[in-house]
Amino acid sequence: MRVALFLTCVNDTLYPDTGRAVVNLLTRLGVDVDFPLAQTCCGQAHYNTGYRHEAEPLARQFSDVFRGYEAIVTPSGSCGAMVRELYPRMGERARAEGRGDTLARTLAPVVPKTYELTEFLVDVLGVTDVGAYYPHTVTYHPTCHGLRGLGLGDRPRRLLEAVRGLELRELPGADECCGFGGTFAVKNSDVSAAMGTDKVRNAESTGAEVLCAADNSCLMHLGGTMTRLRTGMRPVHIAEILASTEEEPLG
Amino acid sequence: MSGTFVGMPAFPKAAHDAVNNPTLRGNLRHATHTIRAKRAKAVSEVSDWAALREAGKQIKDHTLRHLDRYLVQLEESVTRAGGTVHWAADADEANRIVTGLVKATGESEVVKVKSMATQEIGLNEALEAEGIHAYETDLAELIVQLGKDRPSHILVPAIHRNRGEIRDIFAREMSAWGRPAPDGLTDTPAELAEAARLHLREKFLRAKVGISGANFMVAETGTLVVVESEGNGRMCLTLPETLISVVGIEKIVPTWQDLEVFLQTLPRSSTAERMNPYTSMWTGTTDAQTADGPRTFHLVLLDNGRTDTLADQVGRQALRCIRCSACLNVCPVYERAGGHAYGSVYPGPIGAILSPQLRGTASEIDASLPYASSLCGACYEVCPVAIDIPEVLVHLRERVAQGGQVTRQGTKVVLKPAKGHAAERAAMRAARWALSHPGALRTGQRLASRTRRLHPRALPGPGKAWTGSRDLPAVPAEPFRDWWQRTQGGKENGK
Numbered sequence: 207m208r209v210a211l212f213l214t215c216v217n218d219t220l221y222p223d224t225g226r227a228v229v230n231l232l233t234r235l236g237v238d239v240d241f242p243l244a245q246t247c248c249g250q251a252h253y254n255t256g257y258r259h260e261a262e263p264l265a266r267q268f269s270d271v272f273r274g275y276e277a278i279v280t281p282s283g284s285c286g287a288m289v290r291e292l293y294p295r296m297g298e299r300a301r302a303e304g305r306g307d308t309l310a311r312t313l314a315p316v317v318p319k320t321y322e323l324t325e326f327l328v329d330v331l332g333v334t335d336v337g338a339y340y341p342h343t344v345t346y347h348p349t350c351h352g353l354r355g356l357g358l359g360d361r362p363r364r365l366l367e368a369v370r371g372l373e374l375r376e377l378p379g380a381d382e383c384c385g386f387g388g389t390f391a392v393k394n395s396d397v398s399a400a401m402g403t404d405k406v407r408n409a410e411s412t413g414a415e416v417l418c419a420a421d422n423s424c425l426m427h428l429g430g431t432m433t434r435l436r437t438g439m440r441p442v443h444i445a446e447i448l449a450s451t452e453e454e455p456l457g
Numbered sequence: 458m459s460g461t462f463v464g465m466p467a468f469p470k471a472a473h474d475a476v477n478n479p480t481l482r483g484n485l486r487h488a489t490h491t492i493r494a495k496r497a498k499a500v501s502e503v504s505d506w507a508a509l510r511e512a513g514k515q516i517k518d519h520t521l522r523h524l525d526r527y528l529v530q531l532e533e534s535v536t537r538a539g540g541t542v543h544w545a546a547d548a549d550e551a552n553r554i555v556t557g558l559v560k561a562t563g564e565s566e567v568v569k570v571k572s573m574a575t576q577e578i579g580l581n582e583a584l585e586a587e588g589i590h591a592y593e594t595d596l597a598e599l600i601v602q603l604g605k606d607r608p609s610h611i612l613v614p615a616i617h618r619n620r621g622e623i624r625d626i627f628a629r630e631m632s633a634w635g636r637p638a639p640d641g642l643t644d645t646p647a648e649l650a651e652a653a654r655l656h657l658r659e660k661f662l663r664a665k666v667g668i669s670g671a672n673f674m675v676a677e678t679g680t681l682v683v684v685e686s687e688g689n690g691r692m693c694l695t696l697p698e699t700l701i702s703v704v705g706i707e708k709i710v711p712t713w714q715d716l717e718v719f720l721q722t723l724p725r726s727s728t729a730e731r732m733n734p735y736t737s738m739w740t741g742t743t744d745a746q747t748a749d750g751p752r753t754f755h756l757v758l759l760d761n762g763r764t765d766t767l768a769d770q771v772g773r774q775a776l777r778c779i780r781c782s783a784c785l786n787v788c789p790v791y792e793r794a795g796g797h798a799y800g801s802v803y804p805g806p807i808g809a810i811l812s813p814q815l816r817g818t819a820s821e822i823d824a825s826l827p828y829a830s831s832l833c834g835a836c837y838e839v840c841p842v843a844i845d846i847p848e849v850l851v852h853l854r855e856r857v858a859q860g861g862q863v864t865r866q867g868t869k870v871v872l873k874p875a876k877g878h879a880a881e882r883a884a885m886r887a888a889r890w891a892l893s894h895p896g897a898l899r900t901g902q903r904l905a906s907r908t909r910r911l912h913p914r915a916l917p918g919p920g921k922a923w924t925g926s927r928d929l930p931a932v933p934a935e936p937f938r939d940w941w942q943r944t945q946g947g948k949e950n951g952k
Binding site: 213215217218219220221222223225226229230233239240241243244245246247249251252253254255256257258259260261263264267295299302350351354355381382383385386387388389390391392393394395396397398399400401402403426427429430431433434 | 468469472473476477770771789790793794827828829830831832833834835837838848851853854855856857858859881882885886888889892893895898901902905919920922923925926927928929930932933935936937938940941942946947
C-alpha cells in the first residue's frame, strides 16, 4: 500500500519528533511511508478564521500532492477533520456561489483516503497492539476535532491500553475543550488561558507524568501552560508513545 | 450594571473582566456543570433521541421554507378563534403596537411571562417610557429586574447570582416594587421562593393585562404554547382580561403532531426534565361564562431581522432554535466569560450566531461575537434541532473579515469588511502565498531553526496574547522535511 504522511505545517516546523515517530511506527508495522516534499498546509487556520477563499488554493494544492496515494495519514485530528469534513463543504459553498463543480471535483478524491493516525492503525491496519513499550503514567486528552469531528471514539484509548509498561489514568472533564482553538488562543486569550489552566489542573490531578493527545496544536497550548504553571508534567503526542519500544525507548 | 446592552465593548474585553471575577466563575461553573450532567442523563433515557433530533430539524426547515404560507394560515386561525394579529417589522414597531394596546385598556401595569422576544425588543423599557410598569413574574427574571441587572442566560437569567446575592437583592429592593421581603429572610431556597410567591401574588391578582411570548405557535389551529416550570406563566395567561403575546415569526409549527417532537426534546434539553411542570396552550379568546382565560387576545408577530436571516443559506439554520440553552450549558467559553460578555439577551453559542445576524455586524460587540468560540463543537452535539453552530460561526467570521453580500430589510447589500481586520487579512494572504510555495515554507523554517537561540520568551504586539499566559514551543534544530531529505525517511544515517 502506498501511504503518504501528511505531517501538517505545524508538526513539520515545530514537532519533527512526532513526524519521525509516525515514520518509525508505520515502518515497524510494515507500511511503506512516503513524505511528499511538495506538501505544506491543509488551510485549516485560514478557513476557520474566515478566509475560506485563501484556504481554497491550499486545499487544491493538498489534493494535487496527495491524490495519487492509496491512503493519507496525519497525526492531527483537526487537520484530518479539515480534509474530511470541511473540504466537501468548501466544494459545496463554491457550487452555491455559482462557481461550478470544479473545486468539489478537485477535492473529492482525497477526502475518503485521509485518516487520522489512530484511525489508520485501528481501522485500516487492524491493530491495537502496536508492540510499543512506554513505562510511564499517562493521561489522555481527546481533542475536540478528533472526538466530535472525526469521531475517533475509543481508538486512541485502545491503542494506549495495549502499550506495555504504560499506566493510563482517567482525565476528569476529558471531553471539554482545552481552549486552543487556533486564532481563538490569541483573539480571546483570557478565556483561552482560563480553559487551558483548567485542563492542565485536571491533568495534574490524575498524578500522571505525561499528558497525551493526538494533536500537537492543543499540546503546544497545554505544554506552554504547563511550563508556565511549573507543573512538572509534559505533553507527548500519541505517535511518540506508540513508536517507543524497549529497544528504542522514547522520553 | 446598566439595564440595557447598548454600547457594549467587544467580547474579549468584557470576557476579561468575567474571567477574573472568582464569584462569577464559581457560580457559573457550579450551575453549568450541574445542568450539563442532568441533561446528559435525561437525553440518554430516550432511545430514539437521534431520530427526534432529526425530526425537529426537518420540521423547522420545512416550516421555514414555507414560512410565508404558514404565517398566513396562522393569522387566519388566530383571527377565527377571536384573536387579533399584528405584524411588526422591527423592535420599534412591535413596541409601538404593544404600548398602544396597553394604553387602550387604560391600565398602567402589566404582568409578564418570561419571554425572550420581549427582551430582544426592550419592551419593558419602552413601556416604562410611556408610564406603564411591567412586572416580571418568572423567579429568575424577577431577580434580574429587582437587581437592576441584565439577564445572562436564556433559561436561567440569574445564573450568575448565588443564593446569598439573591437574598440581598430581595431584602433591599422588594419594598420599592410592592410587598417587601419578610424580615430575617435567609438564603435557603424555600424561604427565597416563598418571598417571591408572596411578592408576586398581589401582582397576579391585580393585573388586568398580561404579556407573554410563546415557545410554539400551531398554524393549523392558531394555538400558542408556553412551557414553564413555576406556574407564573399559567397565572399570567389565565387571570388577566387582556393577553398580548409577542412572538418571533420562526416559532411556528404546522400541526399539533409536529409539536409532539419538540415537547419531548425541549424539556430534556433545557431543564433536563422528562416533562416540564406547566404546559399552557391557548387558542384565541375565552368566553367569560365558561372558562378562565383572556377575553381579548392580541398576537404581535415579530420579524426584527428574521426574514433577512432566512435569506442567508448558511446562517438561516439559526432560526431553528427553540431556546433550550443546552448549548450555553455545555459551552466552555460561556462558562468562563459569562452571559453578559455576549452583549445581548441571547448569550452563549446560539447568541454568537443569532445576534450578528439579527442586529448585523456593524457594532464592535456584534463583529466580535463570531470569534467568541474555540469551535470545539460541543454546542452542535447537544443541539436538539442540530444547528451546526461552528459552521455558522465560521461563516460569520468570513462576513466580518471579508465582507460580502447580506440581506438587510429585505434588500441585498454588499458589506465592507469590518474595521480592524486589515493586518490580519494581509497576514493571511502572505501565509497563503508562503504555504503555496514549499520552497518559501522551507526557507522560513530554516531561518526559524537557525535563529532559535535568539527567539525571545515574551513576544511583543499581538504575540503578547500568547506569551502572556503560555510559553512558546522551542523551535527544533531542523524541520522534519530536512531530516526526511537528509536521511531518506530514516533509511540512511539511522535517525
